[in-house]
Amino acid sequence: MTTLFPPGFLWGAATSAHQVEGGNVNSDWWRFEHEPASGVHVSSGDGIDHLHRYREDFDLLASLGHTAHRLSVEWARIEPAPGEFSAAALAHYRRVLAALRERGLRSFVTLHHFTLPAWFADRGGWLAPDALTVFERYCARVVAALGDLADFVCTINEPQMVALHGYLEGYHPPGIAHAGHWKRVGRVLLEAHHRAVAATRAHADAAPGLVVQLPVLAPAREDAVTRRYRDELRAEIVDLYLDDLRPGDGGDWLGVQYYRKNWVDPASPTIFVPPPRGFATSQMGWAVYPEGLREVLGRAARTGLPLYVTENGIATEDDTERIDYLESHLGAVLRAIGDGVDVRGYLHWSAFDNFEWAEGYRPKFGLVAVDHAAGFRRQPKPSAYAFQRVAESGDLSRLRAAGVTTV
Structure with a gap:
């Protein structure tokens, strides 16, 4: 098998606003973090202060060989009250995107990455009767203001997980466990994606696309009831979204996010x-299963859309595990490309160790460590340099090359 990625393949990493910026006090997540009953015992607080350090962060990522970066804009900052849009927040994000462009990094700009303005959540969130109209208004305003600086627009991050975690499992806002709400929200978010695609096309030349998390789902037992249950979950978590997407009204590309076999x-x-016994697991308790990435890329390819891996990574304190993970999962991407799948880029999750939602700051996903006690000092890990060698050469065999690149 070749170790070479196609010419023009994009390399980078991802973040989201709430997880890195800090001080997102007008969001549903900030409120959820501070509710004793939520089970989230750590505040996102100052994040990693990316709100003020984005330029130096982008300098660092560019020096590490990245050619693309995925980030989100924060709805709660941009529209702090219904219909009230912050010119200062939009100007800030224009500076952020301009900084990416100045450093030669292609931008993947996510419009909605898990967080909602508190006022939108109070009106019922995705269950509110006017949720789609309000979201479409927000998307149109953002794309009109920022779209000329965006290369790719990610409409909604992991709509299946927004629905699953928030409305069935209940450990993300709004903390509901209701099968009917779960299914309804999933369909609302799918329509919200289509509204965001239309808004993007109307106001900018940026390429819109959906980003979905695609776990490999397996039955815990090989009996008919358990297999049927697995099939029902797969229909809601995977097929509902992928079967709806086609080139054109479904977007220009599809982001695939993969972490685990469940x-x-x-x-x-x-x-x-x-x-089961024998599977390595991450700090999140997730099974490490590299071949699953090849499987889900093959499934996603049936949409007919070009694919980008927009998140993939492991939570671990042991950076040698991260290097192993990169090698095995980038190998799975190469095998998918060898199968004829049109994969055009890989964005690692995450660029930095950051706030991991209900898990707080404990899980370490980043290529770059952040020392909060030392003024948020950034320190690239050995995995960051291993990733750099692949990104700069386009050759997976360079991952473990002798010598260490320094910044």
């Missing part, structure tokens, strides 16, 4: 059960 069990109160 075993599902109808008898489990949490839907999922731990992996």
Whole structure:
């Protein structure tokens, strides 16, 4: 098998506003973090102060061989009250995107990455009767203001996980466990994606696309009931979205996000059960299964859309595990390309160790460590240099090359 990626392949990493910026006090997530009953015991606080350090962060990523970067703009900052748009927030994000362009980094700009303005959540969030109209208004305003500086527009981050975590499992806002709401929200978010595509096309030349998390789902037992339950979950988490997407009204590209293989069990109160013996797991308890990335890329290719891996990574304190993970999962991407799948880029999750939602700051996904006690000092890990060698050469065999690149 070749170790070479196609010419023009994009390399980079991803962040989201709430996880890195800090001080997102007008969002539903900030409020959720501070509710004792939510089970989230750590505040996002100052994040990693990316709100003020984005230029030096982009300098660092560019020096590490990145040619693209995925980030989100924060709805709660841009529209702090219904219909009230902040000129200062939009000007800030114009500076952010201009800084990416000045450093030669292609931008993937996510319009909605998990967080909602608190006022939108209070009106019912995605269950509100006017949710789609309000979201479409927000998208149109953002794309009109920022679209000339965006290369790719990511409409909604992981709509299946917004629905699953917030409305069925209940450990993300709004903390609901209701099967009917889960399914309804999933369909609302799919329509919201289409509205965002239309808004992008009307106001900018940037290429719109959806980004979906595609886990590999397996039955915990090989009986008919468990297999049927797995099939039902796959229909809601994977097929609902992919079967709806086609070139044109579905967008110009599709972002694939992959982390794990999940075993599902109808008898489990949490839907999922731990992996069988023999599987390596991350700090999140997720099973490491590299071949799954090749599988989900093959499934996503059936949409007919060009693909980008917009998130993939491992939570671990052991950076040698991260290097192993990069090698195995980039190998899976190469095998998918060898299968004829049109994959055009890979964005690692994440650029920096950051706030990981209900898990707080404990999981370490980043290529770059952040020392909060030392003024948010950034320190690239050995994995960042391993990734740099691949990004700059386009050759996976360079991952473990002798010598260490320094910044």
